[in-house]
Amino acid sequence: MAKKRLSKKEAEEKIEKFFSDIKNKTPEEVRKIKRLAMHYNIKLGKFRKKFCKYCFSPKLRVVSIKNGIKRVRCESCGRISRWKIS
Numbered sequence: 775m776a777k778k779r780l781s782k783k784e785a786e787e788k789i790e791k792f793f794s795d796i797k798n799k800t801p802e803e804v805r806k807i808k809r810l811a812m813h814y815n816i817k818l819g820k821f822r823k824k825f826c827k828y829c830f831s832p833k834l835r836v837v838s839i840k841n842g843i844k845r846v847r848c849e850s851c852g853r854i855s856r857w858k859i860s
């Protein structure tokens with residue numbers, strides 16, 4: 775497959791589209807999209823919380839929300855991530 779060069783805007787749209795359907799993606803696809811974002815210097819921002827930062831699996835389950843801290847367990851590797859929620 776020939777590599778098509780995207781404009782930054784096209785890359786952003788691709789990332790946006792990807793994350794709207796994140797639950798059906800594989801860790802490998804997440805890794806690819808992250809690489810794409812880095813290549814185009816696009817900040818993932820809110821999307822970073824859509825996948826496990828250790829194994830890139832999108833299968834995350836909320837464990838608890840307490841004192842403004844959300845704890846999420848990755849169903850793939852079992853690690854827990856904590857996010858501040860505002």
Ligand SMILES: [Zn+2]
Pocket residue numbers: 826827828829830831848849850851852853
């Ligand atoms: Zn994980």
